[in-house]
Amino acid sequence: MHESGSIPVLEVLRPGALSSLQDLGRPGYQSLGIAEAGAMDSFSLVQANRLLGNPDAAAALEITLVGPKLRFLRAAVFALSGADLSARLDDRPLAPGAVYGAQANQVLSFGARKKGMRAYLSVPGGFAAPMILGSRSTYIYAGFGGAAGRTLQKGDVLSCLAEPKADIAASALPEHLLLPSDGLRLLRVIMGPQEDRFSQSGIETFLGSPYEVTSESNRMGYRLDGPRIEHSDGPIVVSEATPLGAVQVPGQGRPVLLLRERGTTGGYTKIACIITADMDLVGQAAPGTGIRFKPVEIEEAHRLQRERWRFLDLWRLPS
């Protein structure tokens, strides 16, 4: 966790349910069985970084559902984005999407989930962690990256890569860039590659029914509950690459979304793949969230992704 030039800034008093250092991930090694890992909501990660003037790819703390309790070791600025998990600095409530300042010994804690699933905490320069295959992301299920290849533990000390008490103006993201309120999520998909292994009624079930994120959901994947999707020719395929966002349907007929730490190959039919522009919403879908799927064309998916990031690029820090 310590690199030369890094400055200790936070002590972990309580780790929370699942807090890990994440950046934009580690693409390029899937042929060796190495999944990308990285932030489940890259849009919010980048927001947290841009609020502090960090590079987009700086590592932030991804905080899941039940947040940690962190003590500032020195005065520092920090930014929060993504889910609203009722963050507090001592007794002061903090909204996501803004820059804050803390004094030494102040405690940052989290409470009830108000919306979303994952909050991001950034510090000046990003958190220090070994750069492994081009990324500082924690690959929890393979045991490397981030803080010693694991989620945070009590007593960990997190360091940042720039002067923590940087002269950064307090600023906040505009409303339209914040995470939407919880509710039914419409996820757009590219059909296939094995949509032809399902019956016509199976396809209609998939595209016409509400599904729900179950508690069997983590950084590898989400199991969904809902109407059974009928195969026409069995659920097994010869083991093949599993792209990020693939919607796999095993024999019991309920979809499994394959996410940042998925197995890089798999032998079940994939009815569709979620478009890149909607993956960050998946990362913020808590158990119980309703989901519907809608097919789009690939060119449309590319346009939607470009548009999403242009909105963020248009936003500038007030100078």
Added chain:
Amino acid sequence: MLYKQPLIKPAGDRALRVTFGDERSLAVNRPVRALSQLVSAQAPAGLTEMVPTYASLTVHYDPEATGLKTLRQGLEEMAQRAMAREVTETGSRLLGIPVCYEGDYAPDMDYICKYTGLTSEQVVGLHTAEPYFVFQLGFTPGCPFVGPLQNELHVPLMQSPRTHTTKGAVAISVGQTVIYPRATPGGMRIVGQTPVQLFQLDHPDLTLFKPGDRVLFKAVSAQDYEAIASQAENLFDGVELISGA
């Protein structure tokens, strides 16, 4: 079956998949390897990574750096050439891997013998008889999918997978062998265990195997296993490079 024509389909909005057949066989895998070589050599604009598997090559791209149509046309043409030509494997290695097939190292041996009707000596004899081919790495970092497995050794997956396999566990199912590089969940039947390392972040190769390698399993005693294990800190420690470089 090897398809008459390669099948090109999108796998999401950032990947195209070229599939050459629907079985785990050398005949179907050959054009996958040929296409990998062609795409590597040509390095089309926007290519971000390639994942070769048993029967298909998944080509990831950056839509900001290439047009989908251009990439697809290039892939179609290369896939035709991959099907047409015989590939000379360059740099294909044969690696000898020690495996202990005894006692606690082989927790599913009794099941495998019962299911196949073979003695454990026969199971080991078959599993060490000839080199297998490394079709793909996947599932978890460094995990090789090896085969084809002799028909006599085909066993079904466990009804409910183990939540923790052992690091180095060598497991079989229908048509294939895998080696679990670390204690992950796994549903295949464990026939033995290797003391060698399969994945090492601070080694330039990262993984012991590459797709296209061949592997010969060699039976070792529990005593030899322990001796090798105590020495096998790095990739290739305890591994015999039988041929290739």
